[in-house]
Amino acid sequence: MASEPIDDLAGGHAGVPRWQQALLPGAMRAAPDGRRSARDWFVDVLMFLLALGIGALLLAESWDDHTTATAAIDVVLGIAATIALWWRRRHPVAVAAGSGVLALAFAFPAGAALMAYFSAVLRVRVRALVALSLLGGGASITFPLLYPSQDPTSTEIAFGLMLTVVVLGWGLFVRVQRELVRSLHERTARAESEQRLRIEQAQAAERRRIAREMHDVLAHRVSLLSLHAGALEFRPDAPPAEIAEAAGVVRASARAALEDLRTVIGVLREEGADGNGAAAPEPPQPTLAQIPALVEQSRATGTRVGCRIDLAGLDGATVGDALGRTAYRIVQEGLTNAHKHAPAAAVEVAVVGLAAGDGAARTERGPSADGPRLVVEVVSRPAVGMPPPARGEMLPGAGTGLVGLRERVALAHGELVHGPDARGDFVLRAILPLMGAGR
Structure with missing residues (x-):
């Protein structure tokens, strides 16, 4: 009769420390390889000792009913049944059935039969379990x-049946x-896989969206370049000025155009709605100049928002449209997170330009860099004495906003950090190099 192991948690507890995995059954470890764990060895030794002890006790009680020959046969069969317990995990039905049949007529194998029956309860199908339970009752x-x-014989029969029921109940428990642990593990693994998929989809969607945003800008740059180059070609006699x-x-x-191209390179564009490879038209994208309007929108909702835009440190260097869009999205994500998670907090927005070699004193937090750069920072300061909003009062979020923002900043060759600082304020900061400056 075939068996169906139910405790095979292949791929199992990858997050469980190694010393804790040693306490798990071998089949429930992170990488089951057929080898016994420390727990398996302990259980094996314990079962061997119990099988020998119970068998020896029953043989001693029935010794007077044995002849020398039957006693020797009983001992040999009991030792063989105990040794067979080594294969009880791989062949639970065969080991339990064989030792159970021997226990019908011999005393020593009864201990091994009880251990094999308990092990089979953990692993076999219902039909096989019923048959083995009837064999144990017999x-x-x-x-x-x-x-x-x-x-009295009736007392001994009742005690034997009760012992069989106890072993059955314990094994089912x-x-x-084990089935609960397996289901929880599978649910956790599925949730982690779905979360990885959502992050990958968010990254891919952000790349495609950035590519669509850059299309019109890059085409405009190249068309201007071609127009003025054509004028130089067809008017070689124009005045030097x-x-x-x-x-x-x-x-x-x-x-x-080179700055925009560096932002877009490596990004695959999604086919448009017409299926011919043309991107669907998009509305004009916001840049650095629209940040004050974005701040005013947040102020209109009642949020206390301070804004400081200081580009004097760039020494005449200009912030391109692509970098301006990235700065705008950073501020937008910071204000959105403040609205979601800390509606009563005061928010400070700082967009500061730093020249080459300049330190980060203007931002009070950011690290230094070699070339000219734009530092965008959104700081959310919780109100003093105001408890955090309850989970039910917080606006829902998919948790992929910062993932897309990190992807956007990486494409701009910048650095993004976020999290609470030493004062308990939540800081979202990006350092964006001006790629075209000085070239």
Whole structure:
């Protein structure tokens, strides 16, 4: 009769420390390889000792009913049944059935039969379990009949049946516990897999969205560059001042286009709704200039928002549209998180330009960098004495906003950090290098 192991948790407890995995059954470890764990060895030794002890006790009680030959056979069969317990995990039905049949007529194998029956309860199907339970009940009846003692036969039969029921109940309890652990593990693994999938989808969607945003800007830069280069080609006799002016425009357009191209490179564009590869038209995208309007929108909701935009440290360097959009999205995400998780907090928005070699004193927090850069920081300060909002009062979120923001900052070759600082304020800070500056 085939068996169906139910405690095989392949791939199991990857998050469980190694010393704790040693206390788990071998099949429930992170990488089951067929080897016994420390717990398995302990259980094996304990079962061998119990099987030998119970068998020896029953043999001693029925010794007077044995001849020398039958006693020797009883001992040999009992030792063989105890040794067979080594294979009870791989062949639970065969080991339990074989030792159970021997226990119908012999005393020493009864201890091994009881241990094998408990092990089979953990692993076999219901039909096999019923058959093994009937076999165990039969042994509880035949043993007092073959080896009567001073106690009434009915008492011994009742005790044997009760012992079989206790072992059955205990085994079913352990079985349910293992099934519960397996279901919880599978649920956790499925949740982790779904979360990884959501993060990957958010990253891919952010890449595609950035590519769509860059399409119109990059095309505009290249068209301007082509237009002025064409003017230089068809008017070689133009005055030197006009040639110099056109060359300057070409140089500026090429620098801006290179900055946009560095942002987009490696990003795959999604086919448009028409299926011909053309991206669907998008509305004009916000830049650095729209941050004050974004702050005013938050103020209109009652949020206390301070805003400081200081680009004087850039020494005349300009912030491109691509970098401005990234700064805008950082401020937008910071204000959104403040609205969701700390509606009563005071928010400070700082957009500061730092020149090459300048320290980070202007932001009071950010690290230094080599080249000119833009530091965008959103600090949320909880109100003093105001308890945090209850979970039911917080606005729901998918948890992928910061994932997309990190992807956007990485594409701008910047650095993003977020989390509480030493004062307990939540800080969202990005350091964005000006890629085209000084080139």
